[in-house]
Amino acid sequence: MELSLKKPIVFFDLETTGIDVVKDRIxxxxxxxxxPDGKEETKTMRINPEMPIPPHVTEIHGISDEDVKNxxxxxxxxxxxxxxxxxxxxxxxxxxxxxxxxxxxxxLRVDVDFDMKKCRFVDVQVIFHKMEQRTLSAxxxxxxxxxxxxxxxxxxxxxxxxxxxxxxxxxxxxxxNDVEELSKVSSHNKNADFAGRIIFNDKDQxxxxxxxxxxxxxxxxxxxxxGYFSWMLNSDFPLYTKKVLTAIKLRKFNS
Numbered sequence: 405m406e407l408s409l410k411k412p413i414v415f416f417d418l419e420t421t422g423i424d425v426v427k428d429r430i431x432x433x434x435x436x437x438x439x440p441d442g443k444e445e446t447k448t449m450r451i452n453p454e455m456p457i458p459p460h461v462t463e464i465h466g467i468s469d470e471d472v473k474n475x476x477x478x479x480x481x482x483x484x485x486x487x488x489x490x491x492x493x494x495x496x497x498x499x500x501x502x503x504x505x506x507x508x509x510x511x512l513r514v515d516v517d518f519d520m521k522k523c524r525f526v527d528v529q530v531i532f533h534k535m536e537q538r539t540l541s542a543x544x545x546x547x548x549x550x551x552x553x554x555x556x557x558x559x560x561x562x563x564x565x566x567x568x569x570x571x572x573x574x575x576x577x578x579x580x581n582d583v584e585e586l587s588k589v590s591s592h593n594k595n596a597d598f599a600g601r602i603i604f605n606d607k608d609q610x611x612x613x614x615x616x617x618x619x620x621x622x623x624x625x626x627x628x629x630x631g632y633f634s635w636m637l638n639s640d641f642p643l644y645t646k647k648v649l650t651a652i653k654l655r656k657f658n659s
Contacts, residue, residue: 405574408581409440413493413526415569417562418503419465421457425505425599425642429453430478431467434558435488436566447488448559450475465556479514486511486518493583495526497540497565500591505598505642512643520598524583527590528569534589535576540564547571597645602652610652622652 407413415436422428434448450467452475462468496503504525511518532543544552544564548571554560573581579589596602596610602622603613610622617625617632626633633653637646 524587530590
């Protein structure tokens with residue numbers, strides 16, 4: 405079954421220097437844009453992360469410092485990436501927890517003002533885990549009856565993710581072929597930030613999702629513990645989380 409699309413959707417995958425959204429950087433990005441008419445376009449590029457790639461990470465995705473030393477930095481390609489995905493929804497495998505937060509961080513680091521909150525996000529891994537509970541390679545075998553060659557190659561993983569989502573729509577009658585509905589199915593929480601540190605409660609209020617103030621509204625915490633805002637800004641939180649926190653504080657101040 406082909407995806408029912410009202411606007412383009414971009415499946416993407418990142419290979420990185422590690423799994424820390426705050427500290428790690430992109431070394432390869434692959435983007436597969438699917439248009440409402442079914443046209444597919446792939447763009448894959450290596451990125452110089454401007455930091456060493458740990459050997460144990462190179463063992464996973466096969467990309468070394470030598471491979472990327474002459475590649476462009478994210479700063480030089482960020483505007484092109486933003487333009488390519490502008491007006492599109494985004495999809496990936498474990499993308500809600502990792503790829504989307506990391507991409508948002510990379511945009512912020514180089515001052516590219518791309519509002520990812522305008523996108524809807526479809527995480528194929530969440531759908532898979534809710535239905536079957538397996539890895540990407542197993543998902544590909546289970547849904548598509550194919551072996552995933554070149555696993556941990558961004559382009560191979562991206563194409564496999566796209567095929568899996570189409571197969572999931574074919575398989576499950578209670579999954580609607582609509583990106584808005586797929587986005588809802590593939591979300592665990594309604595996040596205010598991409599890292600899930602701040603989420604919305606059932607009253608659509610921003611609440612902390614970690615630490616001693618977990619479950620309490622951000623506005624009430626900032627009012628009773630004025631030092632908490634400064635602590636978060638000076639601590640090792642993602643830039644996007646800090647951006648959301650600052651916006652809530654300014655909104656409260658101006659109200």
